[in-house]
Amino acid sequence: MPELPEVEVICQGLKPHVEGRRIREIICGPKELRLAIPRTDLQEHICGAQIKNVRRRAKYLLFEMDNGCRLLVHLGMTGRLGVFPAKAPRALHDHLLFRFDDNMEMRYNDTRRFGFVTVQGGGDDRIDPLARLGPEPFWDDFNAGYLQERAGRRLQPIKNFLMDSQVVVGIGNIYANEILFAAAIHPTMPIGSLTLTQWRTIIDRSREVLTRAIRSGGTTISDYVNASGQPGYFQLELAVYGRNGEKCRQCQTTIEKQTLAGRATYFCPCCQK
DNA sequence: AACTATACCTGCAAGC
DNA sequence: TGCTTGCAGGTATAGT
Numbered sequence: 001m002p003e004l005p006e007v008e009v010i011c012q013g014l015k016p017h018v019e020g021r022r023i024r025e026i027i028c029g030p031k032e033l034r035l036a037i038p039r040t041d042l043q044e045h046i047c048g049a050q051i052k053n054v055r056r057r058a059k060y061l062l063f064e065m066d067n068g069c070r071l072l073v074h075l076g077m078t079g080r081l082g083v084f085p086a087k088a089p090r091a092l093h094d095h096l097l098f099r100f101d102d103n104m105e106m107r108y109n110d111t112r113r114f115g116f117v118t119v120q121g122g123g124d125d126r127i128d129p130l131a132r133l134g135p136e137p138f139w140d141d142f143n144a145g146y147l148q149e150r151a152g153r154r155l156q157p158i159k160n161f162l163m164d165s166q167v168v169v170g171i172g173n174i175y176a177n178e179i180l181f182a183a184a185i186h187p188t189m190p191i192g193s194l195t196l197t198q199w200r201t202i203i204d205r206s207r208e209v210l211t212r213a214i215r216s217g218g219t220t221i222s223d224y225v226n227a228s229g230q231p232g233y234f235q236l237e238l239a240v241y242g243r244n245g246e247k248c249r250q251c252q253t254t255i256e257k258q259t260l261a262g263r264a265t266y267f268c269p270c271c272q273k
Numbered sequence: 274a275a276c277t278a279t280a281c282c283t284g285c286a287a288g289c
Numbered sequence: 290t291g292c293t294t295g296c297a298g299g300t301a302t303a304g305t
Contacts, residue, residue, distance in 0.1 A: 059299075111283055115299085262277075284296105
């Protein structure tokens with residue numbers, strides 16, 4: 001489900017409801033997520049602590065607690081986070097409940113269970129999921145020199161490269177397709193053959209597309225909703241994603257679809273070279 | 274080393 | 290109607 005814009009919208013939506021709240025109780029469902037739920041760490045280090053702030057890094061939500069520990073949440077494909085009255089009926093696929101001191105509850109719901117949570121700062125830190133991440137698209141170190149350096153002379157298609165979280169974070173399948181259309185670059189273009197000017201275009205278009213998507217509340221294809229349960233509207237502005245067989249809005253050419261690294265890839269064969 | 278295919282899981286739509 | 294098949298926003302791992 002969620003790429004950078006969706007996670008950012010959820011983060012901003014959660015902020016007023018969770019910051020300053022103390023967690024009084026954590027209830028874990030019986031099923032595991034992609035990684036086993038760290039039940040003991042949650043009870044020992046998160047339960048009883050106060051949320052100082054929540055922020056986004058890549059596609060992770062970070063809840064920083066007053067005791068120095070933090071809770072990492074990754075939403076996978078179908079994960080949702082929302083805040084509900086504690087007495088509200090629970091939904092199918094609610095896997096984690098964090099009850100606050102104000103009789104509200106933050107609930108983690110995930111149909112496919114591709115998401116996961118981890119606790120950091122509690123002593124037995126496992127591997128840090130944030131350790132190997134590349135820069136955020138809006139950081140200064142996401143620049144043309146960096147990208148050309150990382151690309152070298154490799155033949156990897158630009159779309160796969162943009163979706164590599166060790167290169168740049170937050171860009172998933174929807175926005176990789178949209179960014180490359182906006183940059184007028186074909187998704188299979190080998191990264192080793194891109195010019196500095198083209199890298200600059202990719203950076204500029206990345207920031208522009210992601211910013212517009214955040215402003216539209218994210219993209220709702222089937223089940224994404226923000227922290228208040230509302231869908232986004234950027235799907236109305238998609239230029240290529242999911243539009244194979246339809247006409248390009250710029251040149252009326254039929255949008256094509258092909259599989260790249262196992263992922264559906266959409267492009268305009270006329271606008272993108 | 275570079276790159277792709279596969280696996281994880283559930284739900285839904287399309288096709289027969 | 291009911292079955293089967295394929296596909297879906299992510300990412301780690303195995304394999305070529």
